[in-house]
Amino acid sequence: MDRHDGFREFVLARQQALMRTAYLLVGDAHLAEDLLQSVLVKIAGKWPGLARDGNPKAYTRRALVNQYISWRRRPRPEAPSADPPEHGVSHDEETLDRIMLRQALAKLTRKQRAVIVLRFWEDLTEAQTAEALGCSVGNVKSQTHHALARLRALAPELAGPDSLSDLQEVAR
Known part of the structure; x- marks a missing residue:
């Protein structure tokens, strides 16, 4: 065996x-x-x-x-530009939204990004997220609140009733 x-x-x-x-x-x-x-x-x-x-x-x-x-040795990847190129390639609005959302996610702290990914992509409950992160449910709520506020500040054009569902589309 x-x-x-x-x-x-x-x-x-x-x-x-x-x-x-x-x-x-x-x-x-x-x-x-x-x-x-x-x-x-x-x-x-x-x-x-x-x-x-x-x-x-x-x-x-x-x-x-x-x-x-x-991970301390991990270099930050270069963030893609939200500005469409001048020549040749055309981006639809959904693509630009994904680019802006990725840029905004990259500017969150690691814990904030982890909370957002677990809560809105993995669709975990607050309790499951707290278990995965080894912290309290209150900490998850606080981190989620601060992360969403930061995302809204970094990408106000994405703030809206459907903006959280856009997180699930970012990797597709």
């Missing part, structure tokens, strides 16, 4: 969702791959006990967020 029985299947089943979460956290596909890979290496070492006694999905999500928050 292989000590990693079930790990491969778990990764194959959750890889796309984990990659989306990692991408939304770091805002760069290559850094998201690095983040996810480093977390999966750690999870693989703990897999036998985790698979037997724990909730691998929740544990992996929490490890992903914790690794993202603690």
Whole structure:
């Protein structure tokens, strides 16, 4: 019996969702791959006990967020410009909204961005988000409030009744 029985299947089943979460956290596909890979290496070492006694999905999500928050060597990716190019390419309004939202997300603190990603992309409850971040529900509420206020200040043109649903479209 292989000590990693079930790990491969778990990764194959959750890889796309984990990659989306990692991408939304770091805002760069290559850094998201690095983040996810480093977390999966750690999870693989703990897999036998985790698979037997724990909730691998929740544990992996929490490890992903914790690794993202603690990454000190991670360079900030260059943010795309919200200004459409002068020649050649035409952007529709939805594309420009995504660009502005990505720029605004990149300017949040890591914890604020993690809260926004978990609450509005992963669609976790406040309690589930608090568990994933290892903090109180009150902290999640506070971080969400401050993050949304900052997003509204950074991208006022996106503020509106549908602006939170736009977060779910940002990675698509």
